[in-house]
Amino acid sequence: MAPMGIRLSPLGMAVFCLLGLGVLYHLYSGFLAGRFAFFMLSEPAAGGPEGPRGSAANVDLRELLAVSVLAAVRGGVEVRRVRDGNVLNEKAKGKTREGAEEKLTSGDLLSNRRMFHLLRAAFPAVQINSEERVDTTDQETVSWDRSIPEDIKEKIQPKEVPAESVTVWIDPLDATQEYTEDLRQYVTTMVCVAVNGKPVIGVIHKPFSAYTAWAMVDGGSNVKARSFYNEKTPRIIVSRSHAGKVEQVARQTFGNKTVIIPAGGAGYKVLALLDVAEKNQEEADVYIHVTYIKKWDICAGNAVLRALGGHMTTLTGEEISYTGSDGNEGGLIASINMDHKALIEKLPDLEKTSHK
Ligand SMILES: Nc1ncnc2c1ncn2[C@@H]1O[C@H](COP(=O)(O)O)[C@@H](OP(=O)(O)O)[C@H]1O
Ligand SMILES: [Mg+2]
Incomplete structure (x- = not known):
């Protein structure tokens, strides 16, 4: 007698197991298996050397451009907010080979966090290298609504490339030295998308002038x-x-x-x-x-x-x-x-x- 008074016949058990195996086979050979493997193989490796990327999934470069522009602008909001509030929490993160002090401010870190999480949420399968360290346990949720701005839609056609061929480079605050000196005109936030090592998408945003230049190789540009x-x-x-x-x-x-x-x-x-x-x-x-x-x-x-x-x-x-x-x-x-x-x-x- 099985628990709860149900009697299990050996034939019933065999049929049940076969059914279970069938369901598992379906999952592993189908869509869900692909998504699961994709997720497992795309753990973030921010700031570090490239890890193996094993997914056959594609990404659309036009979508990557749209989210790169958004990331540069959102990072820029943080850069401006910290500068306007005048609490930079300036630190030295090291020295260059020539002995110049490499500075780090809250503007760099907050911008990096914004930019990284937006790009990571939108494209979990691509390698992202960013200037500042990212706390991967940080549960910042930044979602992307997948909308493409009109000017990008007008000039750029969708173009898919394998996710593993892409490396995204984030500079959350370029000209940190000048930022600390309040020389605002020099400051930019930048995103770059390289495909097989070749730079293909570039976004340069000036947070203090609300100016953004973007361009895509063999695509189009606004500059x-x-x-x-x-x-x-x-x-x-x-x-x-x-x-x-x-x-x-x-x-x-x-x-x-x-x-x-x-x-x-x-x-x-x-x-x-x-x-x-x-x-x-x-x-x-x-x-x-x-x-x-x-x-x-x-x-x-x-x-x-x-x-x-x-x-x-x-x-x-x-x-x-x-x-x-x-x-x-x-x-x-x-x-x-x-x-x-x-x-x-x-x-x-x-x-x-x-x-x-
Ligand atoms: N010798 C060097 N070593 C490390 N970083 C350097 C460097 N020369 C320039 N850079 C970085 O390159 C960016 C542009 O430099 P510059 O303004 O001198 O032209 C700055 O980035 P960040 O401000 O993002 O750190 C700066 O720190
Ligand atoms: Mg830089």
Whole structure:
């Protein structure tokens, strides 16, 4: 006698087990199994090296663009709120190789949290690398309503790529040094989407001007190149707080009369090469950086330039791959509507420059 007075015949048990196995087989071979495996394989790995991604699922780049714009704007709200409230909780998170203090503020952390969780919730299967550490136990719930802004709908067609080919780079607050000095014009929030290491979507948002530039390679953009660049005596935009020997390199390349514009933020410096109708934006012809720099600082600008027909390469002309490690060792030179190869050929040998 089984419990509760029910008698189980051996035949009944066998039929019951077979039915159970059938249901399990159905689940594992069907949709739910796919979703389950997808979920298990897409644990966040923020800020860290890339882990294996095993899903065959696709993501739509147009949707990724829409959520990247939203993330940059939402992060920007935090950046502005902290600055306006004047409680930055400024700390040093370390030193650069050149010995400059790397600063961290509440603006960086709150923006990072907002941006990361929005992107993670919208695209759980893609690798996201962000400048600041993310507490993965943080239960911040940020949902995305999947709506695509009209301007993106008008210019961009849906385009699917495998989720495992995508790496998203988040810079929650570019020009932190200048942010602490209240030089607001230089500050941006940025999102970049790389596909197989190539920068494909770039978003650069200026929180204090409510200006956003976005572009997608082979897609479209809301920003364009200027109609004129001075190739002969270009105005060179360079770092004001991580300059290294950049002035020396620029003068050696383009002569002593070359105008050098020191400015904060990699996002700001890329925008300086474009047609940006924004009163707090300077203009330049070439952007050069000679010290080490991180990929979240430069990926969005690289994508925007590439989408508009421009270039951002190392100082020896190599393309920068936006997968794997988060550092770029070879410096950078960025230009648009210029002979980029000729610019690189003019640059002095950096090895020799550093021994002068
Ligand atoms: N030598 C270096 N080492 C580490 N980070 C660097 C660097 N040079 C520039 N960066 C980072 O690149 C961004 C742009 O630099 P700059 O304003 O000097 O042009 C800044 O990012 P964050 O403000 O996001 O930290 C800055 O910290
Ligand atoms: Mg940065």
